[in-house]
Amino acid sequence: MSSVDIIFPTGLSYSFFISNLGAKKDFFMNTRLLLIGNEAIARGLVENGCAMALSYPGTPASEILPAVAKWRNELNLCMHVRWALNEKIAFETAYAGSIAGLRTAVSMKQVGLNVASDPFMSAAYMGVKGGFIVISADDPGPHSSQTEQDSRMMAMFAKVPVLDPCNAEQARDFIALAYELSEAYEVPVMLRPTTRICHGGQDIELREIKAPLRSAVLKRDPARWAATPKFRYALHKSLNEKLSAIAAHAPTRPRLLNPGIKTSRAIVASGVAFAHAVEIAADSGIIENAAVWQVIQPFPLHTDFMENLLAEYTDILVIEESAPVIEMQLAAGHMVKGRMNGHIPQAGELLPEIIEDAMKRFCGLSSKPRPQVPATGGKRPCLCAGCSHRASFFAIKKTFPDAIYTSDIGCYTLGLNLGAIDTVLCMGASISQASGFYQAFKLGGTQKDIVATIGDSTFFHSGAAALMDAVVQDSRFILVVLDNSTTAMTGNQPTPASGLDACGNAVPELSIEDIVKGCKVEFCRVGDPYDLPGFIDLLKEAHSHTKDMGVAVVIARYPCLVDKKSNGALHERIDMYVSDLCNGCGYCIKQFECPAIEHDAPSGKAVINAEACSGCAICAHVCPQGAIKKVGE
Amino acid sequence: MMSVPEKQQIVLSGLGGQGILFITRLLAEAAIYRGYRTLTSETHGMAQRGGVVVSHLKAGDFSSPLVRPGMADILILLHRDNLIQQGHYLRPGGDLIVNSPSSPGTIESFWMDADAAAREIHQKRSANLILAGFAVSVLKNNARPFFCGADDIRAILSRKLSGKNNLLASALAAFDFGVRYGERKTR
Ligand code: SF4
Ligand code: SF4
Numbered sequence: 001m002s003s004v005d006i007i008f009p010t011g012l013s014y015s016f017f018i019s020n021l022g023a024k025k026d027f028f029m030n031t032r033l034l035l036i037g038n039e040a041i042a043r044g045l046v047e048n049g050c051a052m053a054l055s056y057p058g059t060p061a062s063e064i065l066p067a068v069a070k071w072r073n074e075l076n077l078c079m080h081v082r083w084a085l086n087e088k089i090a091f092e093t094a095y096a097g098s099i100a101g102l103r104t105a106v107s108m109k110q111v112g113l114n115v116a117s118d119p120f121m122s123a124a125y126m127g128v129k130g131g132f133i134v135i136s137a138d139d140p141g142p143h144s145s146q147t148e149q150d151s152r153m154m155a156m157f158a159k160v161p162v163l164d165p166c167n168a169e170q171a172r173d174f175i176a177l178a179y180e181l182s183e184a185y186e187v188p189v190m191l192r193p194t195t196r197i198c199h200g201g202q203d204i205e206l207r208e209i210k211a212p213l214r215s216a217v218l219k220r221d222p223a224r225w226a227a228t229p230k231f232r233y234a235l236h237k238s239l240n241e242k243l244s245a246i247a248a249h250a251p252t253r254p255r256l257l258n259p260g261i262k263t264s265r266a267i268v269a270s271g272v273a274f275a276h277a278v279e280i281a282a283d284s285g286i287i288e289n290a291a292v293w294q295v296i297q298p299f300p301l302h303t304d305f306m307e308n309l310l311a312e313y314t315d316i317l318v319i320e321e322s323a324p325v326i327e328m329q330l331a332a333g334h335m336v337k338g339r340m341n342g343h344i345p346q347a348g349e350l351l352p353e354i355i356e357d358a359m360k361r362f363c364g365l366s367s368k369p370r371p372q373v374p375a376t377g378g379k380r381p382c383l384c385a386g387c388s389h390r391a392s393f394f395a396i397k398k399t400f401p402d403a404i405y406t407s408d409i410g411c412y413t414l415g416l417n418l419g420a421i422d423t424v425l426c427m428g429a430s431i432s433q434a435s436g437f438y439q440a441f442k443l444g445g446t447q448k449d450i451v452a453t454i455g456d457s458t459f460f461h462s463g464a465a466a467l468m469d470a471v472v473q474d475s476r477f478i479l480v481v482l483d484n485s486t487t488a489m490t491g492n493q494p495t496p497a498s499g500l501d502a503c504g505n506a507v508p509e510l511s512i513e514d515i516v517k518g519c520k521v522e523f524c525r526v527g528d529p530y531d532l533p534g535f536i537d538l539l540k541e542a543h544s545h546t547k548d549m550g551v552a553v554v555i556a557r558y559p560c561l562v563d564k565k566s567n568g569a570l571h572e573r574i575d576m577y578v579s580d581l582c583n584g585c586g587y588c589i590k591q592f593e594c595p596a597i598e599h600d601a602p603s604g605k606a607v608i609n610a611e612a613c614s615g616c617a618i619c620a621h622v623c624p625q626g627a628i629k630k631v632g633e
Numbered sequence: 634m635m636s637v638p639e640k641q642q643i644v645l646s647g648l649g650g651q652g653i654l655f656i657t658r659l660l661a662e663a664a665i666y667r668g669y670r671t672l673t674s675e676t677h678g679m680a681q682r683g684g685v686v687v688s689h690l691k692a693g694d695f696s697s698p699l700v701r702p703g704m705a706d707i708l709i710l711l712h713r714d715n716l717i718q719q720g721h722y723l724r725p726g727g728d729l730i731v732n733s734p735s736s737p738g739t740i741e742s743f744w745m746d747a748d749a750a751a752r753e754i755h756q757k758r759s760a761n762l763i764l765a766g767f768a769v770s771v772l773k774n775n776a777r778p779f780f781c782g783a784d785d786i787r788a789i790l791s792r793k794l795s796g797k798n799n800l801l802a803s804a805l806a807a808f809d810f811g812v813r814y815g816e817r818k819t820r
Contacts, residue, residue: 032665033665034658034661034662034665034671034673036673036675059677059678059679060677060678062677063677143676143678143679143680144677144678144679144680166696167672167696167698196674196698196699199674199675199676199677200672200673200674200675200698201657201658201661201671201672201673201674201675201698202671202672202673202698203664203665203669203670203671272697272698275696275697275698276696276697276699278696278697279695279696279697280697351699351701352697352699352701353701353702356701370701370702370703370721371702371703371720371721371722372721373702373721374717374718374721378684378685378714378715378717378718379648379683379684379685379714380683380684381649381679381680381681381682381683381684382682382683382684383682384650384682384683411682413679414679414682489678489679489682490678491677595683611752611757
């Protein structure tokens with residue numbers, strides 16, 4: 001059985017246009033596999049001879065590397081597939097492979113590119129040998145990020161060409177385009193998917209995996225690979241020349257959905273916004289009164305495309321996420337409608353309904369009223385039942401109710417719900433901010449209690465450097481490393497302390513204690529947050545050390561409960577109940593927020609949902625009445 | 634042979650940890666198995682920790698991975714509270730499937746207490762599969778029936794969990810519980 005395609009007057013089926021782009025259409029059962037965009041990107045890498053892939057986990061990019069590792073393992077490919085300490089290191093490692101002539105790739109989320117922006121800018125000047133793809137996944141919305149920043153702006157800033165796929169299959173196909181482009185012009189190429197691409201699934205026909213063929217060769221050329229400022233000027237000029245040539249590169253030229261249409265209106269879209277626009281154009285008939293273009297290379301925009309567009313049409317609507325990258329390059333004021341003049345909203349995700357309204361307004365059609373989308377609400381995310389972070393935060397809050405709490409990026413950011421976090425800036429900032437607050441208050445002659453919390457993976461990512469700095473600045477605060485031996489939020493990737501790489505092979509492991517001691521921190525102790533009273537005592541000891549000595553580090557160590565690979569020992573399960581002593585004050589629900597402790601409306605008291613409870617027994621220490629008890633006690 | 638819709642748009646929602654992602658992929662693979670071009674959209678990241686999780690599934694000739702408000706043919710809710718936030722996706726005349734201990738009221742729906750059912754079969758994490766089985770069976774004889782039948786889902790489950798016999802047996806048991814419950818309800 002096959003689905004029935006709508007055939008347009010032009011003889012074009014839109015799903016065919018969008019997903020096949022020249023490939024043959026095939027509806028045989030079971031030959032197509034459901035891949036999410038991240039898996040499709042990974043598939044593109046292994047289908048195109050990528051030899052080195054590196055990454056640091058971050059939503060929405062996290063699933064790319066594990067999928068590469070899966071295919072590498074299945075076919076025993078000769079590939080280096082690793083999680084790096086952070087995005088900068090991932091970038092530099094993969095880039096070195098490219099200088100040695102291999103096809104390589106680095107993947108990260110958009111804010112990860114901020115971390116890697118230093119090598120990114122320079123790599124653009126120096127260029128590449130083997131194809132080098134920088135995959136930077138954006139998160140318009142944002143759904144799971146600190147910002148809605150547009151990586152294409154970073155590409156423009158660095159002068160690197162960028163490809164913007166509209167669905168998972170294109171994301172896979174653009175890997176081949178990107179490698180060809182990268183090798184033809186010796187430049188890094190960015191692939192910019194967004195959340196809807198990364199986490200959008202699609203039936204995709206797999207192509208054959210190609211094992212990497214080349215071996216590494218380094219042709220010495222210090223004038224290029226270690227260029228001094230004088231040579232950088234020459235490199236910059238040659239980069240500009242490459243960009244003008246790329247702005248005429250045929251395979252990445254914009255594509256017209258409805259050729260042959262006679263109209264003065266053009267809709268120019270890229271990324272998933274194009275996928276939305278195609279469907280809306282078909283449903284609403286706009287396909288017969290506006291030319292619908294897909295830009296696949298938003299920077300540099302093709303020179304002839306810009307000229308023809310402005311010559312052929314008088315009214316142009318640009319739909320892209322999240323910054324006006326195409327719009328700015330068109331630079332034709334009154335003719336172009338988009339984000340810069342309020343025709344497209346300037347913040348938030350471009351949901352299909354927003355695009356529908358904009359397209360209809362643009363074409364002079366009226367929109368039907370549609371059901372109102374409720375303001376956001378509903379259940380907020382919270383730490384898992386039995387998560388040791390909850391115990392750590394509760395202990396911190398209880399011991400230092402008036403401290404400044406700096407924190408960081410991970411599951412434990414949800415400590416916000418517990419009132420145990422004042423600041424979250426970016427990866428690693430908990431430690432530098434703690435140091436900064438200490439110094440700021442010291443200027444006024446006061447010493448505030450400051451407690452920084454950071455996860456183990458984030459500590460390795462960029463916390464360790466901040467700790468070194470805090471020590472030499474003689475700052476004083478308590479640093480609690482929430483060590484659950486995994487990168488939990490993004491799906492339990494290993495950390496440098498796990499002793500395993502992305503492919504599951506044994507590698508040397510690092511120890512947080514050794515690093516902390518190496519930073520000349522004198523107070524470094526490991527505690528078990530499940531032993532709440534003992535952990536509170538440890539925090540108090542740490543506090544007396546910071547009073548007049550320096551930074552005190554407490555490592556709160558207990559495995560993440562959802563980490564299937566964890567080999568850490570878990571405590572035995574203890575069943576709990578709420579006794580008659582409960583007076584319904586709600587303290588446990590508000591201050592502790594364990595999803596297994598519920599408010600029982602009829603009695604007004606707390607009850608434990610035995611199915612949700614993990615049996616950690618930490619709540620026994622929480623109730624001011626002592627009403628939460630161990631079964632049998 | 635039962636008539637099948639040319640295309641179908643489904644929104645699924647629940648709370649992080651309830652297994653919305655699993656049944657989204659299960660249904661998507663069933664759609665591909667039936668020969669549909671298939672698009673999905675999943676929720677990952679922070680919301681997976683107990684927050685609101687929404688998946689979109691479009692089977693047939695579509696290009697956008699998202700369902701627009703008022704256009705879902707079917708809305709499947711693993712938590713009744715999601716109705717407030719996700720109800721607007723349902724098209725007029727569309728079908729609502731809810732996991733709820735009582736009728737969710739305001740709007741006509743097919744509902745069952747999948748959590749109670751999960752307890753009954755001693756598989757506390759299987760409400761998702763029970764509700765999927767329920768949905769497939771109550772929508773079987775609809776004017777616009779579900780895009781696939783229970784056998785398609787069983788086939789996909791067997792493929793997904795091949796080699797894991799215990800898991801497969803419990804998954805099939807949960808799914809079939811939902812199917813039977815649905816058959817009783819529509820009879
Ligand atoms: S996934 Fe792990 S670290 Fe994250 S909230 Fe759950 S138990 Fe805690
Ligand atoms: S023992 Fe208490 S704190 Fe731990 S999971 Fe159960 S209800 Fe929550």
